[in-house]
Amino acid sequence: MRVRAGRRFLACLGVGAAWMAATPALADDVATLVTTVCNACHMSDGNSVVPMFPKLAGQQAEYLEKQLADYITGKRPNDVMAPVIAQIKPGDIKGLAAFYAGQKPAPGTVNDAALAEAGRKLYEDGNEESGVPACVGCHQPAGEGNPRYPRLAGQHQAYTSLEMQDFKTGVRANDKGKVMRAVADRMTEAEIYAVAEYLAGL
Ligand code: HEC
Ligand code: HEC
Known part of the structure; x- marks a missing residue:
């Protein structure tokens, strides 16, 4: 002791x-x-x-x-x-x-480059068919966010995926105007993992 x-x-x-x-x-x-x-x-x-x-x-x-x-x-x-x-x-x-x-963010680690590439496409272009909007418009090109939208760059895959699942199920419902619940609702599990993998490497 x-x-x-x-x-x-x-x-x-x-x-x-x-x-x-x-x-x-x-x-x-x-x-x-x-x-x-x-x-x-x-x-x-x-x-x-x-x-x-x-x-x-x-x-x-x-x-x-x-x-x-x-x-x-x-x-x-x-x-x-x-x-x-x-x-x-x-x-x-x-x-x-x-x-x-004010602290310096440490970079994350990409474990699966192909998965991250699929995530990049979704992040930048969204999914026109299912209506997932591009994330980049709000969260910014390098995932750095701005005073209105959070930074996502370098975040742990497990945490990002969990938050997306929680927005999808409504366990997390503190997003104004249901912005993130509407985004997550249209995403598949595979898309959630892909975008989380991409964000870890930003
Ligand atoms: C219209 C703007 C907008 C779009 C498009 C958008 N987001 Fe968001 N996102 C937000 C806002 C606003 C919040 C903060 C919600 C809150 O206040 O809790 C947020 C929060 C998040 C969070 C939680 C961050 C944390 O640290 O807990 C994640 C993860 C996230 N967004 C991922 C995405 C992904 C992935 C996409 C694209 C598929 C996307 N967002 C598209 C506006 C947006
Ligand atoms: C026992 C572990 C633990 C401790 C101690 C802890 N946190 Fe957390 N923190 C978490 C977890 C787990 C989450 C994610 C929870 C969720 O999904 O809402 C979190 C989330 C957060 C978030 C939201 C981050 C985001 O991206 O949305 C903030 C801000 C935060 N913590 C600040 C603090 C502060 C400030 C303290 C000290 C006063 C603190 N935490 C102490 C475990 C902890």
Whole structure:
């Protein structure tokens, strides 16, 4: 126990030094959340290494703020994030979003080049027959997003696929105007996996 606690303390110090240099204005409670709560799953720089935990580094600040607010109000229900969110004060949202938006996103890994190529076509052209719109118009050519649409580039395949399935089934229903539910509803499972594979490599 003592060794574990000591290690964690040292890890906090190391992490603290790194972000204090990068973002001097980080409020105390935001810094504590980042280094003692969020880092367990999203890593200290927001580049999660577990496929089911989304990468937050480089994500659009506006999108991060909206998601945190949606978790707090229960508009985006999730069993893993719920107990975490209970520890966040509404006043921390802006600081948390700015911190992760300012981190450098690490690239993802493509495991299947042919699948990624099929995903690229869908991302850029959509599927005229089934009415899937091109993703590129909203999420931008390099998947970088903008203040209105989230970044998707470099995200873990497993997370992207899960979110698409959740939009499809309506488990996730916090998209304004049902934009993403309408997109996902028209997609096949194969198309979801293909586009997720492509996005990991962007
Ligand atoms: C126990 C693991 C865990 C911890 C700790 C955790 N998260 Fe998460 N986080 C997740 C998972 C899993 C998801 C995806 C949930 C879903 O599908 O809605 C997620 C999703 C998110 C999202 C939405 C990302 C997106 O692309 O839509 C944000 C923002 C976020 N977390 C921020 C935080 C912050 C800030 C903290 C610390 C205060 C934190 N998380 C702590 C596991 C965790
Ligand atoms: C008309 C604009 C629009 C189009 C077209 C569109 N999206 Fe989206 N997408 C959005 C918006 C807006 C959100 C954020 C929803 C929210 O607030 O939770 C989003 C969210 C997402 C998310 C969740 C990101 C995360 O971090 O959780 C994924 C994944 C996604 N889109 C994939 C796609 C794919 C793949 C396509 C093409 C097949 C596509 N989108 C087409 C507007 C669009």
